[in-house]
Amino acid sequence: xxxxxxxxxxxxxxxxxxxxxxxxxxxxxxxxxxxxxxxxxxxxxxxxxxxxxxxxxxxxxxxxxxxxxxxxxxxxx
Amino acid sequence: xxxxxxxxxxxxxxxxxxxxxxxxxxxxxxxxxxxxxxxxxxxxxxxxxxxxxxxxxxxxxxxxxxxxxxxxxxxxxxxxxxxxxxxxxxxxxxxxxxxxxxxxxxxxxxxxxxxxxxxxxxxxxxxxxxxxxxxxxxxxxxxxxxxxxxxxxxxxxxxxxxxxxxxxxxxxxxxxxxxxxxxxxxxxxxxxxxx
Numbered sequence: 001x002x003x004x005x006x007x008x009x010x011x012x013x014x015x016x017x018x019x020x021x022x023x024x025x026x027x028x029x030x031x032x033x034x035x036x037x038x039x040x041x042x043x044x045x046x047x048x049x050x051x052x053x054x055x056x057x058x059x060x061x062x063x064x065x066x067x068x069x070x071x072x073x074x075x076x077x
Numbered sequence: 078x079x080x081x082x083x084x085x086x087x088x089x090x091x092x093x094x095x096x097x098x099x100x101x102x103x104x105x106x107x108x109x110x111x112x113x114x115x116x117x118x119x120x121x122x123x124x125x126x127x128x129x130x131x132x133x134x135x136x137x138x139x140x141x142x143x144x145x146x147x148x149x150x151x152x153x154x155x156x157x158x159x160x161x162x163x164x165x166x167x168x169x170x171x172x173x174x175x176x177x178x179x180x181x182x183x184x185x186x187x188x189x190x191x192x193x194x195x196x197x198x199x200x201x202x203x204x205x206x207x208x209x210x211x212x213x214x215x216x217x218x219x220x221x222x223x224x225x226x227x228x229x230x231x232x233x234x235x236x237x238x239x240x241x242x243x244x245x246x247x248x249x250x251x252x253x254x255x256x257x258x259x260x261x262x263x264x265x266x267x268x269x270x271x272x
Contacts, residue, residue, distance in 0.1 A: 004116040009099075010107050016116055018124045032124025034116070038092065040127045041099035045109060052109050054102025061100050069132035069261070 006034065007052060015041070021067045028064040093131045132261065190232045197266070200233065201247060205259040208240065 004016045015031035018040070022028070026044050029052070033039040042064045043052045055061050193203045211225055230236055237243045240252065249255045 002116060002121065003113050004121060005111045006114045006116075007109065007111050008107070010102075010105055011099075014114075016114065016121070016124065017111070018121065018128065030128055032121075032127065034114075037124065038127065039095060039099065040124055040131075041096050043100065046106075050109055051106045054105030055100050056103045058097065058101060061097055065128075065132055068128055 007031070009041075009043075009052070019068065019071075021064070021071060023063065023067050028067065030064075030068060089131065092127060096127075096131060187228060187232060190229060194232075199262055199266075201255065202259050202262050202266075204229065204243060205255055 006014050006016050008014050009031075013036075014034045016034055017029050018032050019030040020027055021030070026047075027049065028042055028044050031041050031043060033041075042055060042061060044055060044064075045051070046053055055064065190203070190207055193206050194200075197203045197206070207225075207229065226237060226239065237246065244250070244252065244255060247255075249258070
């Protein structure tokens with residue numbers, strides 16, 4: 001077992017934080033639902049990091065996912 | 078076999094669709110209140126694996142160009158193949174024997190395939206690693222249709238007639254596209270398995 005950070009989202013479900021990546025000054029967090037391994041999502045932090053915000057568009061979603069792939073690639077190769 | 082691939086691809090598409098639905102919520106705001114929780118490594122690896130799977134279908138076209146410019150990934154892929162295939166077989170030493178065998182009766186190729194299938198659920202990955210390794214041998218290159226392509230078909234209950242046929246039936250435009258796909262899938266596998 002390892003200690004992980006968990007946050008509740010607006011649907012009342014808890015998500016563990018898998019990773020955080022900063023893109024253009026915005027921190028994106030990669031979340032996996034605790035009760036359902038098959039569900040993950042990406043959110044971003046407000047600038048003061050007090051709030052977790054929904055993404056604005058599919059383009060932003062793809063950008064955040066791309067950043068994850070690149071981080072993953074550089075870690076493995 | 079093809080229905081299995083379709084199921085897997087469908088599963089990934091559903092995963093992405095669901096993830097987008099939960100992620101894209103303009104104007105949605107919740108307090109960033111975090112708590113610590115003890116979670117199993119397996120659960121974390123599964124979560125990371127899901128993200129990895131989604132990157133392989135969404136990000137692939139975006140990062141493909143970068144992969145071509147960066148030999149690091151290709152190098153790691155080659156090293157990966159060496160690790161997986163070469164130490165556990167005597168194929169290259171005995172390639173003449175292999176070529177002289179009738180298709181479907183060579184156990185070394187079958188062993189290689191079975192070994193790869195055990196390690197990789199995705200048959201596209203298995204095919205690539207199998208093909209790439211055997212193609213390093215010139216005689217195999219000349220005889221692959223007659224020998225190991227048929228071995229592959231026998232083991233997998235498929236009817237591919239050539240590499241081109243395999244690419245076409247699995248919706249790859251070129252061999253490089255398959256290579257890029259496999260590189261990303263192997264990364265996702267590594268993450269899923271916590272390597």
